[in-house]
Every structure is written in C-alpha cells, then in structure tokens.
Amino acid sequence: MNSYELMVIFTPVLSEEDFKASQKKYEDFIAEQSGATVHSNPWGLKSLSYPIQKKTTGIYWIFEFNAPAEAIEKLKIQLLRDEQVLRHMITRLDKNAVEYNYRKRNGGFAVTEKAEA
Amino acid sequence: MAKNEIKYLTAIKQEKPKKKFCRFKKYGIKYVDYKDIEFLKKFLNEQGKLLPRRLSGNSLKYQRKVSDAVKKARQMALLPYVTDLMK
Numbered sequence: 658m659n660s661y662e663l664m665v666i667f668t669p670v671l672s673e674e675d676f677k678a679s680q681k682k683y684e685d686f687i688a689e690q691s692g693a694t695v696h697s698n699p700w701g702l703k704s705l706s707y708p709i710q711k712k713t714t715g716i717y718w719i720f721e722f723n724a725p726a727e728a729i730e731k732l733k734i735q736l737l738r739d740e741q742v743l744r745h746m747i748t749r750l751d752k753n754a755v756e757y758n759y760r761k762r763n764g765g766f767a768v769t770e771k772a773e774a
Numbered sequence: 775m776a777k778n779e780i781k782y783l784t785a786i787k788q789e790k791p792k793k794k795f796c797r798f799k800k801y802g803i804k805y806v807d808y809k810d811i812e813f814l815k816k817f818l819n820e821q822g823k824l825l826p827r828r829l830s831g832n833s834l835k836y837q838r839k840v841s842d843a844v845k846k847a848r849q850m851a852l853l854p855y856v857t858d859l860m861k
Contacts, residue, residue: 664809664850705851715851719809746850753804761807 658723660695660750662758665736666715666743669702676716679741683720686735692724696762709743721750721758794831798839806839808846811853817844822857 663683667676676699684694700717709715724732729747736745750758797803808814817830817840824844827837847853 666850706854706857707851709851744850746846748808748846751805754807757805757807 658692658725660721660723660755661729662748662750662754663720663722663732663745664748665718665720665745666705666709667718667741668710668743669712669714669716671716671741675741676718679739680718680720683732683735684722686732687722687724687728690724690728690731692722692728695721695723696758697721712743715743796831796833796836798836799833803836806836806843808843808850809852811847814840814844814847814853818853820858822854 665683667679671679680697680699684697687694698719698721700719702714703717704714705712733747736742798806806814817825817832819825824841827834830837830840832840844853848855
C-alpha cells in the first residue's frame with residue numbers, strides 16, 4: 658500500500674454535479690481496488706498558465722489516496738479513457754511528502770521560510 | 775576610445791554579495807511541493823526559467839528537488855514554460 662497523489666484537470670465546461678460525479682467515480686474506483694482515500698481537495702475553476710487543447714481554464718482536483726501498486730495502472734487507463742479529463746498526474750508520495758501534506762492540512766506550517774531572513 | 779570613458783587599471787570591487795545559504799537546510803524543509811507556486815517562483819527568473827544553483831544558493835540535493843517540482847508544476851499548467859513573468 659503506497660501513498661499516491663493524483664492531480665486532475667477537467668474541462669472547464671464541466672458542470673458542478675458532473676464534477677462531483679467524476680470525483681465520486683474515481684474515489685469509488687480506488688476503494689474498489691482495495692485502496693483508501695486520504696483526502697480529496699477540489700480547487701475548482703482555475704486559469705491555466707498556457708492553453709491546453711485550446712482551453713485557457715480548467716477545473717483542478719487533487720486527490721490523495723493509498724493504494725496497492727497494481728491499482729495505479731488501471732487508474733491510468735480509466736483516466737486516459739475519460740475525455741472530460743484534460744490532463745492528469747499521479748505522483749508517489751514518500752514519507753516527507755505525506756508528512757508535509759498532513760502538516761499543511763491541519764495546523765498550517767510552523768516554519769515560515771522568510772521568517773528571519 | 776570615447777573621450778569621457780575612464781579606464782581603471784583594476785576592476786572596481788563590487789560590494790561583497792551576502793553569504794548565500796541553502797534555505798532548505800537552514801529551515802529544515804524536507805519536501806518541495808509542486809503545488810505551492812509562490813514558493814517555487816522564488817527559484818524562477820523573469821522568463822520562468824530555473825535559477826542556477828550559484829544564484830539560488832541551493833545545495834545539489836534540494837536543487838534537484840526544486841527542479842523536479844517546477845517541471846511537475848509546468849506539466850500541470852501551474853507554472854508557464856516560458857513567459858515574461860509578472861514576478
């Protein structure tokens with residue numbers, strides 16, 4: 658069971674409930690692959706810094722989950738087949754990353770870079 | 775040779791640049807998140823290109839982490855590949 662982070666950019670024409678439906682779809686897919694969802698964080702509509710497929714805005718969604726390694730291959734096929742998804746990225750989280758995400762979620766960041774510099 | 779151009783024998787000594795430090799070691803940051811753009815922007819120049827280590831002052835290990843994070847952010851359209859950044 659490794660921890661992964663999936664970031665997905667949906668087409669901006671997606672309505673609110675479609676967006677929720679597709680989130681649900683992938684969360685169920687992971688649960689079905691005996692994975693566990695850690696945190697789902699929809700950013701919503703954001704402007705892209707360069708146009709993707711002639712669109713300048715996209716709906717971002719970040720999904721952190723634990724899953725066995727085989728589930729990732731299947732997840733990728735699902736994402737590639739889904740035409741609502743403009744672009745996706747699955748990153749594997751090491752322990753520092755997991756701890757970073759955990760601290761960021763509850764309790765914010767103690768060390769601020771520019772504190773004393 | 776322009777008349778008013780003064781030629782010095784030795785180059786003018788610029789003021790000593792402040793000691794550079796690796797901010798990751800100093801503040802104990804272990805993971806460079808590709809999602810928080812403000813932090814990554816500190817390592818980009820105006821055209822959105824990565825700053826070299828001698829300018830950013832990072833140690834090799836963290837410079838690689840930063841470059842990976844920036845490339846991921848560019849892939850996910852969080853950071854532009856090339857721009858005249860509003861830095």
